[in-house]
Amino acid sequence: MKTQLKSMLLFIAVSLIAFTGCKKSDLPVATSSEQGSVLGKAGGATQISAKTEGATQISGVAFLAATGECNSPLGQGAAFAIKMTGDLEGCLYAFIDDFECSPSGTYREEGRELFIGTYNGETGTFWTGYKFEGKYEGCAENGAPLGAEIFGRCQHPIVEGSGDGVFEGVTGRLDFKDDIEAGNFPFRGHLKF
Incomplete structure (x- = not known):
């Protein structure tokens, strides 16, 4: 070895x-x-070693939240919520700021997200800015995706200074790649405290 x-x-x-x-x-x-x-x-x-002050690698799997799973008042007004499992446990509330869909079915979306949950058993929150890109069967006239998702992925840089609790001062990023067959969203990323 x-x-x-x-x-x-x-x-x-x-x-x-x-x-x-x-x-x-x-x-x-x-x-x-x-x-x-x-x-x-x-x-x-x-x-x-802690002397290196490197980032901590994280991973897990997320799912669209079922009714009643993610109901924090702080997430009110979100377009949808994702239930996070793995190194981050909690809910990720998505607030869509902009979206577009091309005639080929390529859908792009940008927005903000609020994570409310735990890391290593300690609670906290942080905000991300995110960019999603996916391929769908088509597009609606209003620019929304139409039909089934073929593939999708997104990047979620953590907004510097937005964390509280265990996430106070955290920077980093989450990356999701949609698993269409399983119907979930595996993620990986890094946190730097």
């Missing part, structure tokens, strides 16, 4: 040097004590 990891890291470093025009002398070199603090073993899993 260590040999494979070393080989992969060597391949990446050589690729960076070859394709970016960097010289080996341009690459930062970590001392052995820095390497030890960044890559430590705990329970057999490699962990990143």
Whole structure:
């Protein structure tokens, strides 16, 4: 396993040097004590030290909220709500600001979202700005999608300074890719506190 990891890291470093025009002398070199603090073993899993101040990777699956599942007064006026499960547990309320649909069935939507829920058992909220793009069977005259969704994906950057509770000061992003067959929305992303 260590040999494979070393080989992969060597391949990446050589690729960076070859394709970016960097010289080996341009690459930062970590001392052995820095390497030890960044890559430590705990329970057999490699962990990143808090000293790196990197982002925390998150993932989960979301579903359209059933009636009564997401009913916070803060979400009042939302076009729809999504029930989040996984690293983020709670509700994501979508407020659509703009949308358009081309004759080919390509639908684009922009808006804002309010997440109300928990992370690691602690409560909080944050806002995102989002952009959705999907392909549908067609478009209605008013620019809304028409028929079944063929595929869809969206990006949700967290609005800086919008978090409270456990999300106070958080930045980051969520990315969803619709799973049409399963009828859900797997997500992944990162949070930086």
